[in-house]
Amino acid sequence: MARLGRHLLPLGLLLVPLAAPGFDYQAPSLSPEPASGLEEKPGWATESFAVVAANPLAADAGNQILAAGGSAVDAAVAVQMVLALVEPQSSGIGGGGFMMHFDGGDITAFDGRETAPAGADETLFLDDQGEPLAFMDAVTSGRSVGVPGIVRMLEKAHDEYGELDWETLFVPAITLAENGFEVSERLHRSLANDDRLAEDSAARAFYYPKDGEPLAVGETLTNPALAAVLGDIAENGSRAFYRGEVAKDLAERVQSQEVPGSLAVEDLKSYEARAREPLCTPWQQWTVCGFPPPSSGHLTVMQILGMMDEEPMAEAPLDAGAPSDDWLHRFLEASRLAFADRNRYVGDPAFVDAPGGDWQSLLAPAYLEQRAGLVVSDQSLGDDVEPGDPGELATSLATPPRQPEYGTSHVSIIDAEGHAVALTASIEQAFGARIMADGGTGLDGGYLLNNELTDFSFIPTVDGKPVANRVQPGKRPRSSMSPTLVFEHDEESEGEYETGALVATLGSPGGAAIIPYVAQTLVALRDWGLDAQQALALPHALTLGGDVVYVEKDRLPEITREALRKRGHTLSERELSSGLGVLVRQPDDTLYGGADPRREGVVKGDEPD
Template sequence: MHRPLTATFALFLALPVAAQQSTDAVAPETATETPTATAPDAFADLGEPAKAALATKESGKPTEAQDWMIAAANPLAVEAGAKVLAEGGSAADAMVAAQLVLGLVEPQSSGLGGGAFLVWYDAATGELTTLDGRETAPLAARPTLFLDDQGEPLKFYDAVVGGRSVGTPGTPKLMETAHRMWGKSNWAGLFERAIALAEDGFTVSPRLASLIAEDTERLARFPATAEYFLPGGTALAAGDTLKNPAYAQTLRAMAQNGADAFYRGRIAEGIVDTVQGAEGNPGVLSSLDLALYDVVERPAVCAAYRAYEVCGMGPPSSGALAVGQILGTLEPFDLAAMGPDSPEAWRLIGDASRLAFADRGRYVADTDFVPVPVEGMVDPAYLATRAELLKTDKALETVEPGTPEFDHALMWADDQSIEFPSTSHISIVDAEGNALSMTTTIENGFGSRLMTGGFLLNNELTDFSFATHEDGRPIANRVEPGKRPRSSMSPTIVMQEGKPAMVVGSPGGSRIIGYVAQAVIAHIDWGMDAQAAVAMPHFVNRFGTYDLEEGTTAADLAQPLTDLGFETSVTDLNSGLHAIIVGDGLTGGADPRREGIALGE
């Protein structure tokens, strides 16, 4: 691990930034109700504590515990992590066990073939740090990677499906790095539950089955992927038993030989052959890219909000910067007095988000390649000037990037990338008080649709801007060899008086930023418990159009927000928030839009 020197579609990339946002209307994954309401048999083999946690979630109440807690997107993964915590393992140990199971039972969202960002609070030292396990562009990649022979950006799925979009996976090395730094349990033992489920089989959940059914055409394109998800040409159905002996073999190799077993030798050769041999859309990932991959430890980025510090992942993620900017811009306004049903509160939140996204689109990229005004973007004085723009009675007519203080020229063009990630989030607090927030992804649902070694490969490189320049100015988030694409993943630890007060994060593409900011506001300003904060209706405004969650009370505010000058769209907003609130004890919440639970003791 090294430390850096410094802290859908056809038209979307050919259009100006302000006009491309129709593509953002598509959710990365469809919503799934609490499994006890849809298919109790899918999790019939859960232990009694996990079944009780499902029932608690369905009742709308938070899970309560005293010593430790884990919240994640699938009950089987939560059980694996909970077992580690109950046996005295650390939050880092529990993350490894949970992630390995998530990669099996929720393969469309994350896994060994993807990457992750991790935020860690160390109870012994009182320090926060982050691990960057983001995928990297191959050394053979060039800025023109996603341009056709005429120099025009490729259509989105023409770029995604196949080897061209695959970056060097980071999740295996991140798991090993976190375990080496903070683990207590035996490394090999953390693999046991995932190996057993892969060999003995697990029940296909309604969520996985529905997503396979929606993507059969692309999953059928490559033989290994089709054989696994569409056996005999028929899509897997909810309730089917699915085994993955290839995944078990991969895990056994890693359990015995660590992450090196993934980045060198047989598994690495399989990855390279699969990427470079992808029919119709081969990629340039090489064995050297895998051998050179490393995790980067970076300082956490924190922003003040009320009596708290909201801390998360800095560049190449835009998460902590954008969440921090939204909250910092809202600091002068009394959201608590307005309440969660106030159109005025949502006017302020929506336009604060638009201002943050304008800065995000102009300035944020991998700081190992591009200078980013990190400190200036969350400087309270700068955010106070942005807050002045909100002191009006109507929605802002136009939004432009600001000019945060920086010692470099700010001559970048606006980014033209788009995120459709299929992602997952894990929040953990262990018995020693360590806290972990990790968002993990393979980008689009089922990633590149390429499968090897029992796991899917990411399409993370499509998080780069396909275009390289605009009007002669370079785009900060363009493709470059070895560079990490910008992300919206926002794993967050909210600090109060030097200790964690809330651990939270979500999947959801660029809407992640809004989901996380809203959950923080819901708890801090509106006093909501963990379950209420993750379940409340969503309001998200990134680029001008206010997205309001259909089927909820958010849709009731469409007309009031229209009257305030916003364009509104009532749509599916599929978050996957998992939160733990730290007080006298621990309380946890799991998003009812997905299958996860919070479990503690």
């Protein structure tokens, strides 16, 4: 068993062997990629399997697992554990995620979303006067930390769909954590731009070791504490995280903050990952399958696309390499209507009833036709769009004020058997709650805890009516994560979802902006004749119900922006970091993948013949 340098690992946290039977991991020699601005990427063709992830080291780990005969789920575990090391600002074992899985026949939605502790209630984010806390004060407190779910979710999926031993899947992350990896430009910039992380003493010592300066690009970083914790999980399964010293350390850190949270060891012990029925929606020649509540992603994406299909295709939808003003107007107005419904109706289904008793009521063709009829060609509906009436509710619900949403990382995988994964994982904001835990090891480094509970509405009621997404004990906060699998639509299919052959796996980080990112990408793939990489290179202009935010103004022509202003849209330029990853199965059964040019991601797979 490998040990970390001269340290004696306390508490029995021994590491797995750095070579496993049938798998000889080779740490790649990769220099950090350039800054996370807009970097042209080529797109990648592969023969039979592929993985796209937001960091080259993570993608390489998944590729080596696939090459060793691992399944898509095996590769997802390996990728996510490396991301916890090399992209700690976005996801990790201290957070949660949603994973769509296709095994060649069945589709499963694996839910590893965080939960509110048993000691939390709807006043969690209210001060002594009953007013909501300032958002960043809530984020960087113990109150924001939900019970992490990613480790137990991945174990649950692996128990059913894994091919390689669980321990093997941790070899890449442990090797890199022990031997070190080079700090990327994106990690450096995230550290440099964050003014809260260094307030945590452990994080400050680890990420700002020289007079408070962030780690430099290219600097070699090891993480002994994370290596030890991952070694324990590899050897003993998820119980190593949810029980014992790791759980005790996590709970103590949450409870010892200046503004403490209530998360306790019992909350960790009782956490359950769930396998849910996916939502699969016919969309002309395709069937799009995505995550049900507590994610709002699929419902909102397909509301947008369904309303747009009610209107004739806008002429010249692409103009000078960007969506035209006519198409964008319809897209933005459909987004306003869909987000209004999302904010009123969607929450954890264990606590919130669907309108009319069925979430599909929000996607009913007659309802979407009625909602689309509200869109006019020459004038925006504005910021205060009312939700529709898709079905009766047992309890009348209120719409809360809009709140910020952030974060996440996305992974798409197709293995040699044609099985697929779309995994979106998160700790919410960059660096989550800014609380670093070492698992009780006493070693340098560790992992960051999520702030996912700030995805709940801070305000529990409006005018005496409850908010669907209010805080309640054991509840999962509403999410925008949209891991998506696309299939050919086949009305004669013997399966439950009228799905034919797999077409694509995709998703993105970006908080609530995930929804328009994924929706536009689906349109680009289906209607505009673009390949995966071309689709991801398009500029973004989107709304979450308020202003229209656009990115890369030199790529969204001024004539387009002015045409939108004339229709009554209020525009603002803002830096948004999508991180879309797409794999598409080609007609000859080879694969073609794209990675978002705004992040460091790449596609890895076997070379075409």
